[in-house]
Amino acid sequence: MVNRQAPERLSEQALAAFGSVDGARPLGLYLHVPFCATRCGYCDFNTYTAGELGSSSSPQSWMEGVRRELDTAAALLSPTREVSTVFVGGGTPSLLGGEGLAGLLGAVRDSFDLAPGAEVTTESNPESTSPEFFGRLREAGFTRISLGMQSAAPHVLSVLERTHTPGRALQAAREAVDAGFEHLNLDLIYGTPGESDADLAASIDAVLSVPVDHVSAYALIVEDGTAFARKVRRGEVPMPDDDVLAARYEMLDARLSAAGLTWYEVSNWALPQPDSACRHNEAYWRSDDWWGIGPGAHSHVNGVRWWNQKHPATYSASLAEGRLPVGGQEMLSAEDVHTEAVMLRLRMRDGLPAAMLDDAERARADVAVVAGLLVVESGAYVLTDRGRLLADGVVRDILD
Structure with missing residues (x-):
């Protein structure tokens, strides 16, 4: 080990x-x-x-x-x-x-x-x-x-x-x-x-x-x-x-x-x-923790994201030499974590909790509600049928 x-x-x-x-x-x-x-x-x-x-x-x-x-x-x-x-x-x-x-x-x-x-x-x-x-x-x-x-x-x-x-x-x-x-x-x-x-x-x-x-x-x-x-x-x-x-x-x-x-x-x-x-x-x-095992696999644990070396031979050789096969890493800032949470949670049927947004972001999300792209259900913004077709744009508008 x-x-x-x-x-x-x-x-x-x-x-x-x-x-x-x-x-x-x-x-x-x-x-x-x-x-x-x-x-x-x-x-x-x-x-x-x-x-x-x-x-x-x-x-x-x-x-x-x-x-x-x-x-x-x-x-x-x-x-x-x-x-x-x-x-x-x-x-x-x-x-x-x-x-x-x-x-x-x-x-x-x-x-x-x-x-x-x-x-x-x-x-x-x-x-x-x-x-x-x-x-x-x-x-x-x-x-x-x-x-x-x-x-x-x-x-x-x-x-x-x-x-x-x-x-x-x-x-x-x-x-x-x-x-x-x-x-x-x-x-x-x-x-x-x-x-x-x-x-x-x-x-x-x-x-x-x-x-x-x-x-x-x-x-x-x-x-x-x-x-x-x-x-x-x-x-x-x-x-x-x-x-x-x-x-x-x-x-x-x-x-x-x-x-x-x-x-x-x-x-x-x-x-x-x-x-x-x-x-x-x-x-x-939900941006939970996962460890990606294998060549090129990506991982995320507690705000740390990294990815393995891609080629199977290089991957295995690094581990045989007692080294993690890391190809790169990044420490996520609070802003990064927030941006990803909005991008990912909005794709889910449970929606994006309004409490995760600041006042300006909620105001922009409310504009999307008026436009018929979002609805508010149980304190969360949820994509409408039309909103799902334009999900990436909705995310950009909220974060802008």
């Missing part, structure tokens, strides 16, 4: 902040699996195919690094802190297989105590799952599955360079339920060039044909440096249209709401029953 004096490039001020946190404050762990079988053209996540990594890294060396970072995190944080949520993301975590993911959760338990009723989620690619895979995860203690479906239209999946067939995501969802998972999420992407209203409607129908209790839906964003961005720049595909994206969002919200799923964050809908909403994601939007 790395001792408290070993980490470099996290300031003494940052390390001191870790030990001053109330042990009862919720703590989440995010574990980043950087491996993918292929690279999707729209994705800018910190992921690598086997060909890109070559012999410089492997799942084994990555896992050794993860174990070391887990031990380091446990040593630096209060010994009384239990982990409330665990989220395994990527990349493609399901490439590790059921045994690999069970071993990853076992490594978490070797370093931390999980709180009673802890939420434990993994993302999965439908093509790398099976009934046996889901059965092993359930046995290991996972409680939620998030499947990347994106679309039910084959031509949309082709534009996105997704390798799974539309029907496989639905079959995987049923397999997860049969394995005993009560909490199941399907991800959709809308606004892909070539997608029609009918395509999105068919995708929503497909999602609702399986027993999901959570749906995430994200507008396609053209990220700099991706293959998709290069295609847009060359004129091979058009940039997603803002008006089309807004109309598609309204369709999603109407159809999901009619099926009993309500929005609890701008891009997420869940059934109104215990634990259907993803508690780990809610922790991000």
Whole structure:
């Protein structure tokens, strides 16, 4: 285990902040699996195919690094802190297989105590799952599955360079339920060039044909440096249209709401029953504490934010040498904390408590109420249906 004096490039001020946190404050762990079988053209996540990594890294060396970072995190944080949520993301975590993911959760338990009723989620690619895979995860203690479906239209999946067939995501969802998972999420992407209203409607129908209790839906964003961005720049595909994206969002919200799923964050809908909403994601939007484990993972603890070195080989080598793999850090000022609280809390259905704003900000929020972008409910400003379409602008206006 790395001792408290070993980490470099996290300031003494940052390390001191870790030990001053109330042990009862919720703590989440995010574990980043950087491996993918292929690279999707729209994705800018910190992921690598086997060909890109070559012999410089492997799942084994990555896992050794993860174990070391887990031990380091446990040593630096209060010994009384239990982990409330665990989220395994990527990349493609399901490439590790059921045994690999069970071993990853076992490594978490070797370093931390999980709180009673802890939420434990993994993302999965439908093509790398099976009934046996889901059965092993359930046995290991996972409680939620998030499947990347994106679309039910084959031509949309082709534009996105997704390798799974539309029907496989639905079959995987049923397999997860049969394995005993009560909490199941399907991800959709809308606004892909070539997608029609009918395509999105068919995708929503497909999602609702399986027993999901959570749906995430994200507008396609053209990220700099991706293959998709290069295609847009060359004129091979058009940039997603803002008006089309807004109309598609309204369709999603109407159809999901009619099926009993309500929005609890701008891009997420869940059934109104215990634990259907993803508690780990809610922790991000509340600016709770989380430690990101793995290459490129970001962390936030008590006003300290830092991020790991991105390449798996560099990440693992730093930890093997007794150093935290820190790529950079920042200490958040009171102004930073306030700005982020407004940005994130306003995205949630519970809204932004008016008490968090100063007089000038409340006055500007009241202007948004008059404009029909916000309503006041139980002492909090909540986005209206129209306000959700303009959420970023509403935030800017309040903070200006």
